[in-house]
Amino acid sequence: DQQVKQNSPSLSVQEGRISILNCDYTNSMFDYFLWYKKYPAEGPTFLISISSIKDKNEDGRFTVFLNKSAKHLSLHIVPSQPGDSAVYFCAAFGLNSNSGYALNFGKGTSLLVTP
Amino acid sequence: EAGVTQFPSHSVIEKGQTVTLRCDPISGHDNLYWYRRVMGKEIKFLLHFVKESKQDESGMPNNRFLAERTGGTYSTLKVQPAELEDSGVYFCASSQGLAAEEFFGPGTRLTVL
Numbered sequence: 507d508q509q510v511k512q513n514s515p516s517l518s519v520q521e522g523r524i525s526i527l528n529c530d531y532t533n534s535m536f537d538y539f540l541w542y543k544k545y546p547a548e549g550p551t552f553l554i555s556i557s558s559i560k561d562k563n564e565d566g567r568f569t570v571f572l573n574k575s576a577k578h579l580s581l582h583i584v585p586s587q588p589g590d591s592a593v594y595f596c597a598a599f600g601l602n603s604n605s606g607y608a609l610n611f612g613k614g615t616s617l618l619v620t621p
Numbered sequence: 622e623a624g625v626t627q628f629p630s631h632s633v634i635e636k637g638q639t640v641t642l643r644c645d646p647i648s649g650h651d652n653l654y655w656y657r658r659v660m661g662k663e664i665k666f667l668l669h670f671v672k673e674s675k676q677d678e679s680g681m682p683n684n685r686f687l688a689e690r691t692g693g694t695y696s697t698l699k700v701q702p703a704e705l706e707d708s709g710v711y712f713c714a715s716s717q718g719l720a721a722e723e724f725f726g727p728g729t730r731l732t733v734l
Contacts (some may be wrong), residue, residue, distance in 0.1 A: 508663060540722070549625070549712050549725030550664070595664065608654065608666035608677060609714075609723060 509533045510598050512612035519619050525583040527615050529596030532577065536598040540609070541570060541581045544593045553594075554581070586619045593617070623647065625726035627713050633732045639701040642729045646695070646715030652676075653696050654716075654723060655688060659709035667711075670696060671719075682707075703733045 511530045519525045527541075537558040542550035556563040556570045556579065563570050569582045583590055596612040626645045634640050646653045655667040667686070668678040672693035681688070685704070690696040700707055710730050714723040 510663070542725070547727065549627075549714075549727045551725070552722050555722070597664075608669055608680065609656070609664075610666070611656075611664040613663040 508612075509536075510596055510610045510612040512594075512596050512615050514615050515613070516616040516618070519586045519617065521588055521619055521621050522585045525581075525586045525590065525617055525619065527581040527583075527594050527596075527617065529579050529581075529612055530577055531579075531596075531598050531610075533598070533600065533610070534577070535600035536610070537600045538598065539570070539572060539579050540597045541568075542595040542597060542611075543590075544595060544614070550595055583617075586617075588619045588621055591617055591619050625713055625715050625724050627711075627726040627729050629729060630727065631730045631732075633734065634703055635734050636705055637702045639699065640703055640731060642698045642700075642711055642713075642731070644696045644698070644713030644715075644726060646713070647717075647724055650715035650717050650724075651693070652716040652719060652721075652723075653690060654714040655696070655698055656712040656714065656725075657709050658712065658728075659706075664712065667698075700731070703731075705733050707731060708733045 540555040541553040544550045572579045593614040595614045597609040628643045653670040658664045666680040669676045670690045687699045710728040712728045713726045716723045
């Protein structure tokens with residue numbers, strides 16, 4: 507039973523444009539959401555997070571938006587750079603959910619930024 | 622500061638054999654997690670240690686998997702006997718506190734033939 511879903515397995519964007527990666531979740535107990543970036547043969551690297559008390563968090567070129575009513579979050583990368591090409595994982599947990607502190611991951615979206 | 626390290630980076634074994642994976646968390650991180658990614662699917666939680674105690678092992682697939690963290694430092698994950706479906710990438714992560722950012726190791730790619 508997958509509680510975090512990333513329905514787009516891949517995304518291709520031109521350098522300089524905006525990349526938008528989407529994530530949906532089903533567990534209403536989730537209250538903390540994270541995005542991880544993964545290069546081949548490496549472990550996931552934390553990118554940005556957002557708490558359920560916020561609807562937006564920005565860090566440089568990366569912004570995460572959270573729509574709690576829709577159980578949806580998105581990661582915006584502006585402007586996209588070729589070095590952003592990687593697999594992006596959405597993850598979530600809820601302190602009071604049945605998964606405790608364990609991260610629940612989506613399947614990932616492979617982003618390719620072309621020059 | 623050294624990150625999370627995992628050993629080995631790759632392991633190829635035959636069905637029925639035993640394999641032990643090791644994870645060294647970031648120094649001072651009490652929380653240690655094991656995750657697994659099978660065949661490009663989502664990364665799934667296996668278990669969570671707080672120091673040497675198993676806080677949550679609800680994700681462990683079956684009793685062929687045994688995790689330990691003696692002394693609350695490094696952790697090992699043993700698979701005995703290994704089955705074909707155990708193939709995948711096993712990630713270890715650590716965090717300083719609960720509900721804190723988790724730092725991941727590079728993973729161990731396990732192939733069971």
